[in-house]
Amino acid sequence: MSRFSPSNIRNFVLVGQGGSGKTMITERLLFRAGASQRVGRVEDGTTVSDYLDEEVRRHISTSIGLCEFDYKGVRLNLLDTPGYADFMTEAQEAVRVADTALLAINAGAGVEVQTPRFWNLCEAQAIPVAFVVNKVDLENVDFDSRVAELQKTFGHKVATLTIPIASGPGFSAFVDVVTGKVYSYPAGKDEAVISDAIPDNVRSDYEAARLALTEAVAESDDAMMEKYLGGEALSQDELTVVFAKAFKNRQVFPVVGISALKGIGCDYLMEFLASYAPSPSEIRVQAKRKGTDDVVELRADPSARPAAFVFKTTSDPFVGKLSFVRIYSGRIAHEIYNGTKDVSEKVGGLFHMIGKKQEALDEGIAGDIVVISKLVATTTNDTITSKDDPIELAPIVFSQPLLMRSLKPKSRADDDKLSSTLSRLKEEEPAIVIEKNAETHETIMRGLGEAHLQVIVERLQKKFGVNIDLEVPRVPYRETIKGHARVEGKHKKQTGGHGQYGDCWIEMEPNERGGGWVFENKVFGGAIPKQFIPAIEKGMLETMSKGQLAGYPAVDIKVAVVDGSYHPVDSSEMAFKLAGSLAFKKAFEQCNPILLEPIVALEVTVDEKYMGDVMGDLTSKRGKISGMENTQGKQTIKAFVPLSEMLNYGIDLGSITQGTGVYSMKVDHYEEVPERIAEKIIADAKANAVAEEEE
Ligand SMILES: Nc1nc2c(ncn2[C@@H]2O[C@H](COP(=O)(O)OP(=O)(O)O)[C@@H](O)[C@H]2O)c(=O)[nH]1
Ligand SMILES: [Mg+2]
Numbered sequence: 223m224s225r226f227s228p229s230n231i232r233n234f235v236l237v238g239q240g241g242s243g244k245t246m247i248t249e250r251l252l253f254r255a256g257a258s259q260r261v262g263r264v265e266d267g268t269t270v271s272d273y274l275d276e277e278v279r280r281h282i283s284t285s286i287g288l289c290e291f292d293y294k295g296v297r298l299n300l301l302d303t304p305g306y307a308d309f310m311t312e313a314q315e316a317v318r319v320a321d322t323a324l325l326a327i328n329a330g331a332g333v334e335v336q337t338p339r340f341w342n343l344c345e346a347q348a349i350p351v352a353f354v355v356n357k358v359d360l361e362n363v364d365f366d367s368r369v370a371e372l373q374k375t376f377g378h379k380v381a382t383l384t385i386p387i388a389s390g391p392g393f394s395a396f397v398d399v400v401t402g403k404v405y406s407y408p409a410g411k412d413e414a415v416i417s418d419a420i421p422d423n424v425r426s427d428y429e430a431a432r433l434a435l436t437e438a439v440a441e442s443d444d445a446m447m448e449k450y451l452g453g454e455a456l457s458q459d460e461l462t463v464v465f466a467k468a469f470k471n472r473q474v475f476p477v478v479g480i481s482a483l484k485g486i487g488c489d490y491l492m493e494f495l496a497s498y499a500p501s502p503s504e505i506r507v508q509a510k511r512k513g514t515d516d517v518v519e520l521r522a523d524p525s526a527r528p529a530a531f532v533f534k535t536t537s538d539p540f541v542g543k544l545s546f547v548r549i550y551s552g553r554i555a556h557e558i559y560n561g562t563k564d565v566s567e568k569v570g571g572l573f574h575m576i577g578k579k580q581e582a583l584d585e586g587i588a589g590d591i592v593v594i595s596k597l598v599a600t601t602t603n604d605t606i607t608s609k610d611d612p613i614e615l616a617p618i619v620f621s622q623p624l625l626m627r628s629l630k631p632k633s634r635a636d637d638d639k640l641s642s643t644l645s646r647l648k649e650e651e652p653a654i655v656i657e658k659n660a661e662t663h664e665t666i667m668r669g670l671g672e673a674h675l676q677v678i679v680e681r682l683q684k685k686f687g688v689n690i691d692l693e694v695p696r697v698p699y700r701e702t703i704k705g706h707a708r709v710e711g712k713h714k715k716q717t718g719g720h721g722q723y724g725d726c727w728i729e730m731e732p733n734e735r736g737g738g739w740v741f742e743n744k745v746f747g748g749a750i751p752k753q754f755i756p757a758i759e760k761g762m763l764e765t766m767s768k769g770q771l772a773g774y775p776a777v778d779i780k781v782a783v784v785d786g787s788y789h790p791v792d793s794s795e796m797a798f799k800l801a802g803s804l805a806f807k808k809a810f811e812q813c814n815p816i817l818l819e820p821i822v823a824l825e826v827t828v829d830e831k832y833m834g835d836v837m838g839d840l841t842s843k844r845g846k847i848s849g850m851e852n853t854q855g856k857q858t859i860k861a862f863v864p865l866s867e868m869l870n871y872g873i874d875l876g877s878i879t880q881g882t883g884v885y886s887m888k889v890d891h892y893e894e895v896p897e898r899i900a901e902k903i904i905a906d907a908k909a910n911a912v913a914e915e916e917e
Contacts, residue, residue, distance in 0.1 A: 226297045228503040228522035228589030232495045233299045233548070235316045236354075237343065238326030239334035240305030243356035245271045245283055246482040247326065247491070248302045254412050254489050255298070257291035257576055261485070270577035271302040275684060276677050284677050286312045286534055288546065288591065290574040290581075296496040299591045305336060307881035308671035310621045311653040315533045315602070317343045318618045319548035319591065322499040323351045324491070329363040329389070329479070333375050335880040341376055350469050350500065352476045353380065354491065359481040363389045366427075369477050376475060381438040382431050383476035383494075384487070385424050393481055397424060398490070399431045400465050401458070405490055412485025435474070439464045442473035466498045502589030507550045509605075512561055512612035520550040520613075522589035528552030528559075530586075530606040531615045535649045537685060538595075541571065543649070545594045547586070547606065550615070554592065554606065555585040561607035561614060563599045570596020602652045620653040622884055623668035624872030627675050628659075628696065632689040640665070643686040651678060661698035661775070672873060697866045698820055699774040699903065700892055703813035706731045708784070711805025713797050716789075723789035724797030726750060726758050730809035733778040735892065739766070742782040750786040750798070757795035758783055761802030770810045771817060772907035777892075781806070817900045820865040823848075823890035826875065827858045828883040835878045843867035844896075862890060866899075 236244040245264055248271045252258040262268035267278030271287025287302035301316035303309075305326075317323065323344040327337065344351045355368050365386050373380045384396040387404070395406035397420055404421075405414035420428055439461070440450040446464045449456060456464065468474040478494065480487030502522035509518045509529060520529050534546035547554070559566045573580040573593045586592035600606075603617040631637035644656050644665075655668040669675040675692055682688045708729045715722040726745075733740055741759045743752075750758075766776040786801075824845070828836050836859060837847060845863035852858075868887060875883040895903065 226292075228524070228587065229501045230295060231297045231299060231502050231589045232322065232499045233301075233320050233502065233589075233591055234322040234324060234495055234499060235301040235303060235313075235320035236324050236326060237303050237313055237317065237340040238305055238324075238354075239328065239331070239336045239340075240282055242305060242326035242328040242331075242334075243482045244302050244305065244326045245269050245287065247324075247354065247356060247480070247488065248287060248289055248300060250412060250482045250485050250488040251293075251298070251300065251492060252289060252291060252576070254485065255291050255293040255492065257289070270579075273578040276680050280673075282306065284309050284312070284673075285536075286316050286546070287577055288575040288593070289577060290591065291576060293492045294496065296492075297590075298492060298495060301591075305340075306671075306673065307336060307339075307876060308669075308674035308677075310339070310670055311651070312534075313340065314343060314618050314620060315546075317347050317349070319531060319533045320347075320349060321502060321505055322495065323349050324354045325351050327353055327355045327368065327372070329355050329357045329365065329368055330360045332368055332371050335882075338375065339882065348472065350472055350475075352383070352469070352478060352494065355477060355479045356482050358386055358389045358479045359391055359393045359484050359486070361390055363393075365389045365479050372475075372477060379438055379441075379473060380475045380477060381435045382479075383435070384478050384490070385427050385431055386479045387421055387424055389479070393479075393484070394486060396479055396487065396490075397428050399428065399435050400461055402428070402432070405487070407484070407486045412488060414487075414489055435465070435476075436461060438474045439468035442468040442471060462497075469498050470500045470504070502550075507615075509550075509613040509615050512607070512614050518613050523551050524553050524587040526551040526588065527608040527611060528554060528606060529608075529613055529615070530554060530558075532600055532602055532604045532606065533618065535600075535602045535652075537646060537650060541580075541595045543595065543597060545597045545600050546591070547594055548591050549586050549588050551588045552608070553585050553587050554594070558594070558597070558600070558606045559609045559612070560597075560600050560604050561612035562604040565599050566609070567597045567600060569594050601649045618652075621670060622886065623653055623655050623670055624875065624885065625671055625675060626666050626668045626695055626869070626872075627692040628662075628664035628666050628694070630691040630693050632691060636689045639686065639688045640690065643682060643688050646686070647678065647682065650681075654678070659695065659698065662696040664695055666695055667692075670872075671876065694869050697869070699772065699895070700818040701769045701771045701774050701776040701810075701815055702778045702818055703730065703732050703776075703810060703815050705812065705814035707809040707812035709805055709808040709812065711801045711803070711808060713800035713804060716792055721789070721792035722794065722797040722800075723792035724754070724757075724786075724794070724799070724801030725788065726786035726798065726801050726805055727784050728802075728805045728809055729782045729784055730806075730813055731780050732813070733780045735778060737778050737780075739763070739777070740780040742780070744782045744784045745786060750783070750788055751793070754788065754793065754795060754798040755783060757798040758802030758805075760795075761799035761804075762806040764799075765803040765806045770807060771815050772904045773911065774817070774907075776810065776815075777818070779810075781809070817895040817903060818892040819895045820889045821862050821891050821893050822865050822868055822887040824861045824863050824868070824885060824887040825858055826861075826883055826885035827853065827856050828875075828879050830855070830857050832879045832883065833857045833859065836875070836883065839874060839878055863887075864893075864895075865889060
C-alpha cells in the first residue's frame with residue numbers, strides 16, 4: 223500500500239546549463255529534508271546525484287539523478303539532469319515526465335548557451351517553469367540585472383519572486399514577494415528564520431516587485447485583472463491563489479535567488495514546490511487508444527486502468543536492467559503489460575531511488591515515478607497499459623546525433639563481444655545511431671558529441687568489459703580513370719612440368735560517373751577460348767576492389783578484351799585470371815587514374831544570426847551552397863560538401879552555433895578529388911601499406 227496519494231506528489235526536474243549548480247541544489251534539498259546525512263561536494267565526487275564513475279571523475283552530471291524523498295508530508299520526486307549538449311538525451315527524458323521545471327541559472331554567468339534549449343524543452347512539454355538563480359553568493363552578483371536579462375530573453379511573464387537583501391558573499395536573506403515574509407539564514411544554517419521585518423533598504427524594491435508580479439499574474443485572471451486595473455490592491459490570499467494558478471498555467475515564470483553552496487533558499491524552494499507546483503492529481507495527460515486516433519484523457523487515479531511511460535533505461539551491474547517509469551494512472555505491482563511491444567512481463571523489483579540507493583516498494587501508484595528491475599523486452603519510450611484496452615503515450619523525440627566515430631575493438635575477443643553489447647547499449651542510449659558502413663566495413667556510432675561518445679566507450683569497458691577505441695571514420699574514397707589505354711596482360715610460367723600461360727589484350731576507357739563496370743568480350747577467331755573469358759573478368763574485378771592508387775575500390779570503368787593467346791596445356795582459368803589482373807593494373811596506370819570522393823548533401827538549420835559564419839565555414843570546407851530556406855524563424859542552408867571535410871562537423875557546428883545548430887547529411891554523389899589533396903591521400907595510403915607490411 224503506498225503511503226502517499228497523487229495529490230501529495232510533486233514531480234519536478236532540475237534543468238539548466240552545466241555548472242549552474244543543479245546537483246548542488248539537489249544535495250542541499252536532500253540534506254534539508256533529512257533524506258541524506260551530509261552535504262557532499264561535486265568537486266570531491268561525494269554528491270548523491272552524481273554517483274556514476276564517469277560523473278565522479280568528470281565532476282559533471284552525465285545522466286539523470288532521480289531522488290525521491292519526503293518534505294513536510296509532500297513527496298518530492300526530483301530529476302537532476304546534465305546541463306551539456308552532449309547529454310541532452312537525459313534532460314529530454316526527464317522533462318518528458320516532469321510536471322514542473324526548475325531552470326537553474328548561474329548568477330555569475332546569466333543566460334548561457336544551453337539555457338534557451340532547456341526553456342524550449344519545457345515549453346514543448348507545456349510544464350510550469352520557475353527560474354532558480356543560484357550562486358547569489360558570488361562576488362559582484364547583480365540579481366536585478368539577471369532578472370532583467372531573463373525578462374529580455376524569455377518575456378514579460380518572467381517576474382521575480384524573491385528579493386535578496388544583500389547579494390554576494392554576504393547573501394544570507396531575501397524577501398518573498400508574494401507573502402512579504404523575510405527568510406534569513408543564520409551563518410552556517412540552511413533553515414530559514416522567517417519574519418515580517420522587511421529592511422528599509424529593500425522595501426521599495428519589494429513593493430515594485432510585488433506590483434510587477436501582481437500585474438503579471440492578474441493578466442491570467444479576469445476578476446483579478448479588473449480589480450487590479452481598478453487600482454485596488456489584491457489581498458494576500460488573492461495574490462497567493464492567483465499566483466499559484468498563473469504559475470501552473472505558464473502565465474508567470476517566477477525567479478528565485480538562492481545559494482545552494484551556502485544552503486540559502488533551498489528549504490524555500492521545497493516550500494515553493496509544495497505550495498505552488500501542480501500535483502499529478504491536477505494534471506490531465508493525453509494518450510491515444512492503441513492503433514486509433516481516439517484521444518484518451520488520463521487522470522492520476524490509482525483505481526483506474528494502468529497507464530505508464532518508460533522514460534529511461536539503464537543496466538545496473540548488480541540488479542541488471544532498470545526501467546524508469548512515470549505512472550499516469552492505475553497501479554503497478556507484480557506484472558506489467560507493455561502495449562508498445564504487446565508483451566506481458568514480470569516485475570523483478572520495484573523501487574524508489576535516492577541517487578544510486580534503491581528503496582524497495584510493494585506497488586507504484588498513479589502520479590509516482592518508480593524504477594522497475596529485470597524487465598526484458600521493455601525499453602525507453604514504451605507504454606505500459608492494460609491488455610484489454612491498450613493506450614499509447616507519445617514517445618520522446620530525441621535530438622539527432624551529430625558526431626560520428628568508428629568503433630575499433632582492441633582485440634578479437636572485444637570484437638566478438640561488441641555486437642551483442644551494442645544492442646544492450648542502444649537500450650540505454652536511445653539517441654545514438656549504430657550502423658555498419660558497407661564500403662569501409664567499419665561500425666560507425668553517431669552520438670551527440672565527443673564527451674557523449676567517450677562516456678559510452680567508458681561504459682562499454684566498465685559495464686560490459688568491451689575495450690574499444692574511437693576513430694575518425696574512414697572516408698570511402700573510390701578510384702577511376704580519365705584516359706584510354708590498350709595493353710597486354712601476360713602471365714607465363716613455363717619452367718618445365720605443368721606450366722601456366724594466360725595472355726590477353728584489353729582496351730580500357732572511363733565509363734560515365736555512376737555508370738559502373740562494363741566488361742566486353744571482343745575477341746574474335748578463338749584467340750582466347752570462351753571458357754577463359756570469365757576468368758579474365760574475375761581477375762580484373764578482384765584487382766578493381768583493392769584499388770591501385772590508394773587502396774580504394776575502382777569504379778566506372780569499361781574494359782573490352784580484344785585479343786590474346788593461349789597454350790593448349792598450360793592455359794587455365796587461374797592463368798587467365800592472373801593475366802586479366804595484370805592487364806587491368808597496367809591499363810589503369812596508363813589511363814590517368816584519379817581519386818573520387820563522396821560528396822554529401824547537407825541540410826543545416828541554425829538561428830539567423832549564425833548563418834554567415836556557417837556559410838563561411840562550409841565554403842572553407844570546399845562546400846557549395848545549393849539553397850536556403852527559412853523554417854519557423856530558423857535558416858536551413860543546403861549545400862554539397864566533401865564528406866572528408868565533415869567528419870567533425872558535429873563539433874564544428876556546435877562551436878559556431880553554441881550547440882544550437884542541427885544538421886543532416888547523406889552521401890549524394892562522387893566527385894574528383896582536387897590534385898593537391900589526392901596526392902596526400904595517396905601518399906598516406908602508401909605509407910600505411912608499408913607500415914602494415916612491416917608489422
Ligand atoms: N559559489 C557557489 N558555487 C556553487 C553554488 N552551487 C554550486 N556551486 C559550484 O558550482 C559548480 C557546479 O555545480 P554543479 O552542482 O555540479 O552544477 P550542475 O552542473 O548544474 O549540476 C561546483 O563547483 C559547485 O560547487 C553556489 O550556490 N555558489
Ligand atoms: Mg549536475
